[in-house]
Amino acid sequence: MTQYSKRMVIAHWLTLALLLLAWYLGDTLSDSTDESRATLLGYIVHASVGIVILLLITMRLFFRSKDGVPPAMGNTMMDKVAHGVHHLLYLLLLMVPISGVLTVIQSSVGKALLAQNANMLPKAHGYHGLLVHSLHGTLVNVLIAVVIIHVLGALKHQFIAKDRLLERMILRRR
Ligand code: HEM
Ligand code: HEM
Known part of the structure; x- marks a missing residue:
C-alpha cells in the first residue's frame, strides 16, 4: 500500500472544509451571544455542521480500520511524533x-431549542461558570494549534x- 484509500482521502479533505465552516460559525455564534443577539437558527446551523463532523470522524475511523494506512515514511523521532499527532x-x-x-x-440552549423560544438562549455572560462551555472553546484552540x-x-x-x-493523501487517476 503506497497511499490512503480513496474514501480516506475524501474524508480527510472534507474534514478540513467542514472544520473551517464550524469554526467560523462557532466564533460568529459566540460573538452574537456576547451581544445578546444569538438566534435559534445560528445554534441549529453550528450544531448541525459539528454533528456532521462527529459522524464523519466516526466513519473515517471505521474506514481506517478496514482499509489500513500506508506504512510510516521512516523510523525517526519525527515520524513517531507525526504518528502521535495523527492520533x-x-x-x-x-x-x-x-x-x-x-x-x-447543560445550558439553556437545549431548552430554548426544544421550546423554540429564542428568549431562553444564553445572553452575554450567560454561560458563566459552565465548565463544558469553556472546555469546548479551549479544545477548539488546542485543535487549531x-x-x-x-x-x-x-x-x-x-x-x-x-x-x-502529500501524494499519499491526494486522489489519483487510475
Ligand atoms: C468540530 C466541530 C466543532 C467546532 C470546530 C466548533 C467550534 C466552536 C467555536 C470556535 C465556538 C466559539 C467558542 C468561543 O468563542 O468561546 C463554539 C461555540 C459553541 N459550540 Fe461549537 N464547534 C463544534 C461542534 C459543536 C457541536 C456538535 C455543538 C452542539 C451540538 C456545538 C455547540 C456549541 C455551542 C453551544 C457553543 C457556544 C456558543 C455561544 O457562545 O453562544 N459545537 N464552537
Ligand atoms: C492544508 C491542510 C492539510 C494538509 C496539507 C494535510 C496533509 C496530510 C498528509 C500529507 C497526510 C498523510 C500523512 C502520512 O501519510 O503520514 C495527512 C494525514 C492526516 N491528516 Fe492532514 N492535512 C491537512 C489538514 C488536516 C486537518 C485540518 C486535519 C484534522 C483536523 C487533518 C488530519 C489528519 C489525520 C488525522 C491524518 C492521519 C490519517 C491516518 O493515518 O488515519 N489534516 N494529512
Whole structure:
C-alpha cells in the first residue's frame, strides 16, 4: 500500500472544509451571544455542521480500520511524533463536537431549542461558570494549534524533504 484509500482521502479533505465552516460559525455564534443577539437558527446551523463532523470522524475511523494506512515514511523521532499527532487529531476531532453537544444539554440552549423560544438562549455572560462551555472553546484552540503543527509537518515533507508524502493523501487517476 503506497497511499490512503480513496474514501480516506475524501474524508480527510472534507474534514478540513467542514472544520473551517464550524469554526467560523462557532466564533460568529459566540460573538452574537456576547451581544445578546444569538438566534435559534445560528445554534441549529453550528450544531448541525459539528454533528456532521462527529459522524464523519466516526466513519473515517471505521474506514481506517478496514482499509489500513500506508506504512510510516521512516523510523525517526519525527515520524513517531507525526504518528502521535495523527492520533491526537482524531481524539480532538471527537472531543470537540462531544463537548459542544454537552454544552447544549447543560445550558439553556437545549431548552430554548426544544421550546423554540429564542428568549431562553444564553445572553452575554450567560454561560458563566459552565465548565463544558469553556472546555469546548479551549479544545477548539488546542485543535487549531495541533492542526498547524500537522500542516507545518506536511509542508516540511513537501518543500524540504521533497519526499512526495502529500501524494499519499491526494486522489489519483487510475
Ligand atoms: C468540530 C466541530 C466543532 C467546532 C470546530 C466548533 C467550534 C466552536 C467555536 C470556535 C465556538 C466559539 C467558542 C468561543 O468563542 O468561546 C463554539 C461555540 C459553541 N459550540 Fe461549537 N464547534 C463544534 C461542534 C459543536 C457541536 C456538535 C455543538 C452542539 C451540538 C456545538 C455547540 C456549541 C455551542 C453551544 C457553543 C457556544 C456558543 C455561544 O457562545 O453562544 N459545537 N464552537
Ligand atoms: C492544508 C491542510 C492539510 C494538509 C496539507 C494535510 C496533509 C496530510 C498528509 C500529507 C497526510 C498523510 C500523512 C502520512 O501519510 O503520514 C495527512 C494525514 C492526516 N491528516 Fe492532514 N492535512 C491537512 C489538514 C488536516 C486537518 C485540518 C486535519 C484534522 C483536523 C487533518 C488530519 C489528519 C489525520 C488525522 C491524518 C492521519 C490519517 C491516518 O493515518 O488515519 N489534516 N494529512
